[in-house]
Amino acid sequence: MSNVKLEDIVSLCKRRGFIYPGSDVYGGLSGTWDYGPLGVALKRNIMQLWWKMFVDDREDMFGVDAAILMNQKVWQASGHVDTFTDPLVECSNCKSRFRADKIDLSRCPNCGQKDTFGEARAFNMMFKTNVGPVDDESSISYLRPETAQGIFTNFKNVVDSFYPDLPFGLAQQGKAFRNEISPRDFIFRSREFEQMEIEYFVHPDNWQPEFEKWVTLVHEWCDALGLPAESIHELEVPDDDRAHYSKRTIDFEFDFPIGREELLGLAYRTDFDLGNIQRESKKSMEYRPKDGSAPFVPHVIEPSFGLERALMAVLSAAYTTDEVNSEARSYLKLPSHLAPVKVAVSPLLKNKPELVEKAREVYRMLKKEFGAVMWDDNGNIGKRYRRQDEIGTPYCVVIDFETLEGDTKDTVTIRNRDTTEQTRVAIADLTNPGVLSF
Ligand code: ATP
Numbered sequence: 001m002s003n004v005k006l007e008d009i010v011s012l013c014k015r016r017g018f019i020y021p022g023s024d025v026y027g028g029l030s031g032t033w034d035y036g037p038l039g040v041a042l043k044r045n046i047m048q049l050w051w052k053m054f055v056d057d058r059e060d061m062f063g064v065d066a067a068i069l070m071n072q073k074v075w076q077a078s079g080h081v082d083t084f085t086d087p088l089v090e091c092s093n094c095k096s097r098f099r100a101d102k103i104d105l106s107r108c109p110n111c112g113q114k115d116t117f118g119e120a121r122a123f124n125m126m127f128k129t130n131v132g133p134v135d136d137e138s139s140i141s142y143l144r145p146e147t148a149q150g151i152f153t154n155f156k157n158v159v160d161s162f163y164p165d166l167p168f169g170l171a172q173q174g175k176a177f178r179n180e181i182s183p184r185d186f187i188f189r190s191r192e193f194e195q196m197e198i199e200y201f202v203h204p205d206n207w208q209p210e211f212e213k214w215v216t217l218v219h220e221w222c223d224a225l226g227l228p229a230e231s232i233h234e235l236e237v238p239d240d241d242r243a244h245y246s247k248r249t250i251d252f253e254f255d256f257p258i259g260r261e262e263l264l265g266l267a268y269r270t271d272f273d274l275g276n277i278q279r280e281s282k283k284s285m286e287y288r289p290k291d292g293s294a295p296f297v298p299h300v301i302e303p304s305f306g307l308e309r310a311l312m313a314v315l316s317a318a319y320t321t322d323e324v325n326s327e328a329r330s331y332l333k334l335p336s337h338l339a340p341v342k343v344a345v346s347p348l349l350k351n352k353p354e355l356v357e358k359a360r361e362v363y364r365m366l367k368k369e370f371g372a373v374m375w376d377d378n379g380n381i382g383k384r385y386r387r388q389d390e391i392g393t394p395y396c397v398v399i400d401f402e403t404l405e406g407d408t409k410d411t412v413t414i415r416n417r418d419t420t421e422q423t424r425v426a427i428a429d430l431t432n433p434g435v436l437s438f
Pocket of ligand 1: 178180187188189190191193195262263264265304305306307308309
């Protein structure tokens with residue numbers, strides 16, 4: 001169980017420009033969140049790390065980016081129109097609605113009245129819309145509730161263009177939408193969120209060893225996010241709880257501040273999806289092995305990563321409190337490759353033009369080299385350090401009077417976020433490997 005309080009993370013995220021409630025000026029829109037400058041940087045760093053690890057660094061992976069709106073036949077064939085539902089109950093006293101499997105049904109969590117819930121009804125979580133100017137059955141579409149189907153529908157296209165060896169995978173990152181009955185716990189359960197999914201196509205006889213390899217890769221991913229191994233738990237989902245298409249599922253859970261909850265899922269989906277597409281589209285989804293053996297419909301292993309849950313886990317793991325010079329400090333001990341700002345550059349005093357000028361020079365040099373570099377001359381130096389600590393900036397570079405003259409001319413201090421130690425380094429060495437390392 002995490003010792004961090006969710007309120008502390010939510011408040012830091014809002015105060016420092018990571019994450020704001022969606023449509024905040026108009027009173028919000030439940031289940032939606034907007035990312036500010038630091039939030040979007042952190043989110044992109046996670047997405048890029050994922051893409052590097054699972055696509056660019058491998059030889060068996062291909063990226064796709066499918067449209068969010070898809071032909072309604074996709075969602076009929078996949079079973080989402082009929083079965084993508086959560087059980088909904090309504091309190092007969094206060095009319096509040098809840099997901100029946102998430103509450104104690106003997107008493108309404110909102111008004112406290114006893115025995116006010118009737119039978120649960122199946123509530124479909126897809127957002128329905130119409131595509132084009134005619135509002136009839138034929139124009140119905142849905143905002144995709146998962147990115148996976150956009151991968152399956154492109155399986156044949158990619159095989160025709162690239163004819164990859166099996167096993168191979170298709171990877172996609174993008175928005176997904178679910179009309180969750182009760183969005184809650186900050187970004188953990190939202191109505192609009194992002195997924196990073198892989199469909200890994202294998203020979204049906206070979207799914208077990210390939211599944212095991214993905215278990216290991218998921219742990220490597222969690223490690224790259226800086227999540228402590230002891231806060232990751234594998235939950236082997238029992239037969240009765242698994243989605244109907246899955247023959248094996250492991251939910252990877254994380255000790256969030258809200259308790260142990262699903263971070264991501266790994267499922268063996270058999271040939272359920274390609275089989276459905278083949279049946280409904282009447283187009284062959286078979287793969288022809290290069291050795292001339294009999295064609296077959298590949299089976300699929302699906303690691304499904306939720307970006308917001310990864311981000312919330314990263315923030316929870318990084319949130320740290322300690323004492324510096326007998327004062328309490330809270331800071332984000334982010335892995336430096338994920339930090340939204342890599343270096344902050346400051347003149348010791350902002351009313352000394354000679355310091356500011358030199359600091360600007362250093363700032364421009366580092367910005368050119370590293371990109372995510374922030375100019376910070378607000379408040380006194382102690383306040384700047386605290387603010388940069390709070391957003392997880394690994395290094396603060398300060399230009400002081402010693403930079404301008406004497407033996408220390410053209411040197412600056414580098415202050416380390418985690419140790420708060422300062423070292424003096426020549427400006428010319430700042431971009432050398434290992435000096436500021438991310
Ligand atoms: P849950 O049981 O928590 O509702 P799920 O099992 O329905 O999740 P999947 O359909 O397996 O979730 O989706 C894959 C991943 O997408 C989840 O592991 C999670 O990281 C993310 N995800 C799903 N629903 C949401 C949501 N409403 N908000 C944020 N992330 C989500």
